[in-house]
Amino acid sequence: MIQFNFDHRFVNELPGDASGAQHSRATPGLCWAAVNPTPVKQPALQAYSIEVADLLDLSRDNIHSADFLAAFSGNCLLPGMTPYATCYGGHQFGHWAGQLGDGRAISLGEVINQRGERYELQLKGAGMTPYSRRADGRAVLRSSIREFLCSEAMHHLGIPGTRALCLIATGDNVMRDMFYDGNAKFEPGAIVCRVAPSFTRFGHFEILASRGEHDLLKKLINFTISRDFPQIDIQSPDGYAQWFKQICESTAHLVVEWLRVGFVHGVMNTDNMSILGLTIDYGPYGWTDNFDPGWTPNTTDHEWRRYCLAQQPPVARWNLEKLAEALAPVFPSQTMLAAGLAHFDATLQSKLTTMLAAKFGLLAWRDEDTDLVESIFELMQRAEVDMTEFFRALADIKQAAPELAVLENAFYSSTLYRNHSALFEAWLARYAARLTLQQDTDDARSSRMNAVNPRFILRNYLSQQAIDTAMNGDMSMLERLMEAARHPYDEHIPADLIAKRPDWAINKPGCSTLSCSS
Numbered sequence: 001m002i003q004f005n006f007d008h009r010f011v012n013e014l015p016g017d018a019s020g021a022q023h024s025r026a027t028p029g030l031c032w033a034a035v036n037p038t039p040v041k042q043p044a045l046q047a048y049s050i051e052v053a054d055l056l057d058l059s060r061d062n063i064h065s066a067d068f069l070a071a072f073s074g075n076c077l078l079p080g081m082t083p084y085a086t087c088y089g090g091h092q093f094g095h096w097a098g099q100l101g102d103g104r105a106i107s108l109g110e111v112i113n114q115r116g117e118r119y120e121l122q123l124k125g126a127g128m129t130p131y132s133r134r135a136d137g138r139a140v141l142r143s144s145i146r147e148f149l150c151s152e153a154m155h156h157l158g159i160p161g162t163r164a165l166c167l168i169a170t171g172d173n174v175m176r177d178m179f180y181d182g183n184a185k186f187e188p189g190a191i192v193c194r195v196a197p198s199f200t201r202f203g204h205f206e207i208l209a210s211r212g213e214h215d216l217l218k219k220l221i222n223f224t225i226s227r228d229f230p231q232i233d234i235q236s237p238d239g240y241a242q243w244f245k246q247i248c249e250s251t252a253h254l255v256v257e258w259l260r261v262g263f264v265h266g267v268m269n270t271d272n273m274s275i276l277g278l279t280i281d282y283g284p285y286g287w288t289d290n291f292d293p294g295w296t297p298n299t300t301d302h303e304w305r306r307y308c309l310a311q312q313p314p315v316a317r318w319n320l321e322k323l324a325e326a327l328a329p330v331f332p333s334q335t336m337l338a339a340g341l342a343h344f345d346a347t348l349q350s351k352l353t354t355m356l357a358a359k360f361g362l363l364a365w366r367d368e369d370t371d372l373v374e375s376i377f378e379l380m381q382r383a384e385v386d387m388t389e390f391f392r393a394l395a396d397i398k399q400a401a402p403e404l405a406v407l408e409n410a411f412y413s414s415t416l417y418r419n420h421s422a423l424f425e426a427w428l429a430r431y432a433a434r435l436t437l438q439q440d441t442d443d444a445r446s447s448r449m450n451a452v453n454p455r456f457i458l459r460n461y462l463s464q465q466a467i468d469t470a471m472n473g474d475m476s477m478l479e480r481l482m483e484a485a486r487h488p489y490d491e492h493i494p495a496d497l498i499a500k501r502p503d504w505a506i507n508k509p510g511c512s513t514l515s516c517s518s
C-alpha cells in the first residue's frame with residue numbers, strides 16, 4: 001500500500017469551498033474548491049519518471065501497483081488525499097480574462113517526503129472542476145505526452161519547471177477540434193500527474209486584487225511567503241519587498257534559461273507564470289530549429305507573435321508589472337514594487353551576458369562582445385542556421401585555424417551556406433581573434449561550451465513521432481526520448497534523435513507549430 005505523508009497547507013490555511021460540488025461557478029472570497037476526480041473507463045500506465053518517483057519515495061513496485069493506477073487515474077483516493085482545484089485569474093494575450101482557475105487540474109494534496117521536502121501532486125485532465133467553465137476538464141494523449149516529456153527534459157537541461165510523475169491513458173475518448181477548423185473528432189484521453197513544490201501562479205494574486213479582496217490577498221501573500229519562501233522573514237519590515245524581488249529574480253533567471261536553449265513557452269499569460277519561476281503549463285511550446293527570434297510554435301499567436309522567442313524577456317517583465325499592480329493595494333510602499341521590477345531589469349541584463357559568454361566559451365564578458373554576438377545571431381537568422389547544431393559545432397572550432405566547414409551541418413540549405421560563407425568566415429576570424437584575448441585551450445573551451453549548449457533538445461518533430469507511435473500502442477519512441485532527455489549535454493546520443501528538423505516536418509501539424517488544442 002502506498003503511504004504518503006500528507007500536509008495539506010493550502011487547503012488547511014486558506015479559505016475554500018469544501019462542498020465538493022463540481023458545477024462551474026465563480027468562487028469569490030475563496031482560494032480553492034474541493035472536487036473529486038471523475039473516474040475513467042480503463043486506465044493504463046503509459047510512462048513514468050523514476051526520478052520523480054524517487055522524490056516522492058515511491059518504488060518501482062509502488063508505481064506498478066493497482067493502487068497507484070487507481071489513484072493517479074482519478075479512480076480512487078489514497079488515504080489522506082484531499083482533492084481540490086484552485087482559483088486564479090489571468091491576463092491572456094494582454095487582456096484581463098477574469099476568473100480562470102484549475103479547469104482540468106486537480107491537486108491530490110501536498111506530500112512531505114523523507115527528506116522533509118514538500119511536493120504537491122496534481123492530476124491534469126482528471127475531469128471537471130468548478131473552474132472548467134464550458135470545457136470538459138480532460139486532456140488528450142498527444143498533449144499529455146508533450147507535457148510529460150518536456151517536464152522531464154527541462155529538468156535534465158537544468159531549467160526550473162514543474163515535474164511529471166506519470167502518464168496514464170484513460171481509455172475514454174475526448175472530443176477536440178485540433179485545427180480549430182470545425183472538424184472536431186474523438187481522441188484518446190490521458191492524465192499526467194504533475195509535481196511541484198507549489199503550483200501558485202501570478203493569477204492567484206490577480207484574481208483576489210480584481211475582486212477587491214484585499215484581506216484575502218494579504219493572507220495569500222503571507223501564506224505563500226511562509227510555505228514557498230521560508231528563507232524570508234515575514235516579520236521583517238522589508239519582507240514583502242524581498243519576496244517580490246525574489247519573484248522578479250527567478251522569473252529573469254527562467255527566461256534567460258529558456259533563451260539559452262532556444263525554448264519558446266508559447267503561452268506566457270499571467271495565469272501560466274509560476275510564483276517560483278518554474279516553467280509551467282506545457283502547451284504549444286517548442287524549440288527554435290533554425291535560429292529565429294520571431295519564431296513562435298503557437299499558431300494562435302502567429303499574427304502578433306506576442307510570445308515569440310525574443311519577446312519572452314519583455315513579456316516576463318510585463319507579467320511582473322501586472323503582478324505588481326495586483327499586489328500594490330496591500331504593499332506597504334509602492335517603491336518596493338518598483339525596486340523589484342528594477343531588479344528584474346538588472347538581473348536579466350547580467351544573466352543574459354553571463355549566459356551568452358558561456359554559450360560562446362568566453363571566460364568573461366566584454367562590452368565589445370555584444371556586437372560579436374549580435375552579428376552572428378543576425379547571420380544565423382538570415383542563413384537559417386540550426387541553433388542547437390551551431391553551438392555544438394562552434395565548440396569544435398580551433399582557435400588557431402577556424403574552419404567554416406566545421407559548421408556546415410548546422411545549415412538547413414546548402415545554397416544559403418554557400419551564399420553566406422564569406423560572412424561566416426569573416427565572423428569566425430573575429431571570434432578566433434576574440435578567443436586569443438583569454439587564457440584558454442580549445443579543449444577546455446569546448447568542454448565548457450558543451451556543458452551549457454545541449455546536444456539533445458526535445459524538438460517538436462521528435463515528440464510528434466512519439467505521439468504517432470504511442471497512438472498505435474507503441475511507447476518505444478517515448479522511452480527513447482526520455483532516455484536521451486536524461487543526458488542532454490552528452491555527445492553520444494542516437495543520431496536520429498539529434499538530427500536537425502527534417503524537411504517533411506516543416507509543415508506537418510505538431511512537428512513545428514501547434515494549436516492550443518489540448
Ligand code: AMP
Nearest residue numbers: 100101102103104132135136137138281
Ligand atoms: P491554458 O491555455 O491551458 O493555460 O488554460 C487556460 C485556462 O483554461 C485554465 O484555467 C485551464 O484550466 C482552462 N482549460 C483549458 N483546457 C481545459 C479543459 N479541457 N477543461 C477545462 N478547463 C480547461
Ligand code: MG
Nearest residue numbers: 271272280281
Ligand atoms: Mg494554463
